[in-house]
Amino acid sequence: MVCILRKISNLKHQADSGTRVHPKKKIVAMTAILFFLSISNCVRKQNGIHSRDIVTSHSIRIQERERSFLIFNPFTLNDGAPKKPLVIALHGRLGSGKQIMSESKLNSIAVRETFIAVYPDGYKRSWADGRGRTPADKEQIDDVLFIESLLSYMIQNYNIDPTKVFIFGHSNGGFMTQRLLSEKGSLFKAGVSVSSQLSISVLKKHHPSLPISVAIMTGTDDPIVPFFGGFVLDGGEIIGAEESITRWADWNRCSPAPLITNLDNKDDETSLEIRSYENCAGKTKARLYKIIGAGHQWPGNERRSLFGINLGKPTQEVNASEEIWKFFRETYQ
Template identity: 45%
Template sequence: MRVLCLLLFSSFLLSCMGLNRRLTSNEKSDSIEIQGHKRTYIVHYPKKWDGSPIPMLVALHGRFGSGSSMILQTKLDLLSDSKGFIVVFPDGYKRSWADGRGNTPADENQINDVTFIELLVKRLIAEGSVNARKVFLVGHSNGGFMAQRLAVEKPELWKGVLSVAAQISVFTLKRKQTLKTNTVSVGIMAGTEDPLVPFSGGYVRDGGEILSVDDSILRWKEWNSCAETVTKKTESYKEDSVDLKIDFLRYESCADNTKVGLIQLNGLGHSWPGEKPMIPFIDQGKTTKVLDGSKLVWDFMESL
């Protein structure tokens, strides 16, 4: 009986993590050999696509996730079909990214995820399906910290970068201080009551010191030489008879036509907005069903 329960739990967990998902007819799975490792990824092409170069979004999963789980969690594949962009879902090393904070398997094994993502982007551009001037990056949690690192170290790859439930780590801040890199449009989407990645900064549960969300936005404002003029707005939603408010902040007058934006999810936690947590045994704070996190992500990208 104990073995049966374990098998059932394992099957449930694998399903939650996306390992049982099958590719659709407009998807492909591929890999890149780097550092002696086979690094895999899934490419989703929009259903109604004529083969001409179109925008591409690279989506990085969180810790313990995978490319497949990121598809199930975000439904970015469905948004890709309706909006007409390619979306790529890479797999991290042992379900993690080397974002520089030091405690993930990828960091501990000195995995070069910066080079992996760079090679992936350049390969897909070389295939002729991607508009090289409209390549975007989004990441959630560990993937969000990786997105911030890539924004600092490889800004020339991206039209825009957005992190969900992640901000600038002290590691990435120090990297920026040693590099003379280009400007890039950056956004952060964060819940004010995130129990795993504190909105006010400090230390993350899985390791590493981070800046606050507000400080992270101000850093990008400085790095992009933005004017003081800021646009603010608030949107309100009703959920279970409770008011849910989202604050939007945007610096739009920045060098090289870049922008810096904040999507502040008041009272919400760590989960991707609109979807159930993919890791049911970890408390990720308050969730919501009335928001579409993926739409918020693409709205930011389309505005750049």
């Protein structure tokens, strides 16, 4: 690196003094400059100083396995800068951190709202959410430990406010979110499950020790995760979405009667009912986004299928990512 800098400096001195520089030397100089800039950028990223719109790949070792995750940190690391909220996003079954990052479009919200986002990868594209049906569950992967360790890594290495840690997940990731909120709720300020709710297995083993803000966002016509309870397509019994949010409202000691808001602004054969439980302990919240007519889709996105499986209708009545962040922000503003 020092050698490159000296060559660049010498060529600049020759040019400034009027000495003719051979064209080949100019090309070498320009190549050296570009190389130096690229190396400089790598060093900055390794030192934890990230440029806007940079996504970096990381891993930590858990249970003798390397567990990978992506970090989106659109801020430079300045001493004295305010600590930032952290949002952890958990993908669904057969997904990945990269997939949920793309599907949720969360990075653009992170830039606008000044938070850091992290996208962990599940084991064999799955999470040990407690239902006992996924590869991660069957091979006794400790995903609770993974997320707990990931959170410690983020707080130690990034400018994170530990009182503003949030988590959300879709489908299998949403069930994992419910497990984490029930088992390790003290780590999080709030959590949201999309296309998922409370499973019987988690209910039998864990109850939250402290009030925590929770929202559930799911469609009534979901062909994978039954809105009214029963058995998920890939296995495991769950309770209904309405009963799930009622449980959280009871645990949070909220007022028993929810505030109900109905929206039907889009011509897409879906509508939205929001049930908000207020006056909860510790200023927490419990909220259900009941998307009438919608299927197993990320709300606000276009229709998609999964290996030919019909996932039902999408909805444009609510943008899940925007609404999730709005819910998180309400918990501390």
